[in-house]
Amino acid sequence: MVQAKYDVLGIGNAIFDVLVRTDEDFLVRHGMTKGGMALIDEARALAIYGDMGPAVEMSGGSAANTIVGIAGLGARAAFIGKVKDDQIGRLYSHDIKAAHVTFATPPAADGPATGCSYILVTPDGERTMNTYLGAAQELTPGDIDPAEIAASSIVYLEGYLWDPKNAKDAFLKASTIAHDARRQVALTLSDAFCVDRYRGEFLDLMRKGAVDLIFANEAELCSLYQISDFDAALTQLRNDVALGVVTRSEKGCVVAVKDGVVSVPAFPIGKLVDTTGAGDLFAAGFLFGLVRGAGHENAGRLGALAAAEVIQHIGARPQVSLKELAKQNGLPV
């Protein structure tokens, strides 16, 4: 196995976030399911945005947020995802490159605009996402460079890739190349509703060994196995994948392997402002720990630390140096 060029390469929907603080009524009025990610078309995007208050914009996208976090901890990271060559797409490309992430996916020259997620943040800090995929729909297997995949220690994929029409094939291509190169493949289940859409396919990926590591939160895990008992779901997960990492909000996380489980507490926070990116940044810290050989417990601590940073402000990208933050907290970077 040749020396890796990247510690982690992520593949995901490139999505620009439009964030606004709102009250619970807004969600009710627009028939939104709080805490979820709903796919919307352009007409609904206009209806929601037209009713939203003044917003703040920043780059997002689940796997992209994770990759930015990994780069912020000091690892070598790359991202594959599709924007359009439009104003928002150029902002997006700037931000991810400026975060020291290699991003070489050519933007779409025509077709739908760069994807956007309209994110409502309620006073309790919960976020409810409404995603217009836009140009993210245009990601195809042709955007997967075999040499780049084979040169990445871990390939990290988001479950949301099952939504655009060709991204799943890009995902499967990347997974095969990675395994042929004896690399690891990680998947986040992304969202409980996403799991509900693709449960059979996700389970199949796990059981046939197309993925080695699963990230999930409690709701996603329970949705995957369609049971409400967390421990029973965890037992099933341990049978289905080599390494499973389940986040439990303020209860911390559980790292599960065939032989047993390790629990890691959440990192204490001052005030919960916005949960957007919590799972993404947890995955960033954990994957960073993993590639640096920190052990599962320290990897969980790094995940908890990165998640704690991102939920104390609006938006899913870190506002401080995660590397400095980890150092200040005595974690290995």
Next chain:
Amino acid sequence: MVQAKYDVLGIGNAIFDVLVRTDEDFLVRHGMTKGGMALIDEARALAIYGDMGPAVEMSGGSAANTIVGIAGLGARAAFIGKVKDDQIGRLYSHDIKAAHVTFATPPAADGPATGCSYILVTPDGERTMNTYLGAAQELTPGDIDPAEIAASSIVYLEGYLWDPKNAKDAFLKASTIAHDARRQVALTLSDAFCVDRYRGEFLDLMRKGAVDLIFANEAELCSLYQISDFDAALTQLRNDVALGVVTRSEKGCVVAVKDGVVSVPAFPIGKLVDTTGAGDLFAAGFLFGLVRGAGHENAGRLGALAAAEVIQHIGARPQVSLKELAKQNGLPV
């Protein structure tokens, strides 16, 4: 005089803010004058942006920020400014309308892109702005609707309007209409370098009575009269304009009329994060107090409160309800 439709109507450059936290070295490397607003062309915008870290975007523009603050305090407010009909222009239009501001200026169909300011925020909280005017250049006297101007209790104008090629004429047209309708005209001096570019014209506006109220900070006031002694400059200001309001950062503000001056302390803050919009929001609170007949001292307090809110987070638009904030602090709204 007919009943006013708007308490305050603002005219300014419609500018989208691209904000990033950076170190002092960045300013040095790019030859920027810390704390100032520099006009840049597209080539320099690309050079600066290409070197900037991951950013956060939100709508800005000096007079627009003020008008949004006034609406947030509960007054009837309108804005005139020019964006292009592009993605960023549509974000901009959304945000100001969503803030309950009447905004009816038609966007430019072609020509340069919506204006952007690349704002570097250093660890001390100071902001350094680099503004690409873009479509703001396209504002002309034709965008000034005489009926709307005549129906506004106060017309508020930014000194930055002297920079685009035709906006000055729009400014002068609005001032004349306002005075013919026996309305008040307010001007912010905007920036010490802006004052340096247009000192003679600004003094002329004041001395011939084209403006009734001047907002300035210490640096702008001293630049206006080209003297370093604050009290001497203030004395001159009192001779030149009916009402002058000078902000002095943590020293609060001074409200100056022919008969004397009133000092109002700054509002206490927790942590200074980003001074972007401090002067704009001060003007919002002060003008709100003025139109509500709160008296100069309470108007100054409202200004101090609004400024304190905006400097404790990134960006020049309030993140909480200013009306609620004022109520909580026992100020008249």
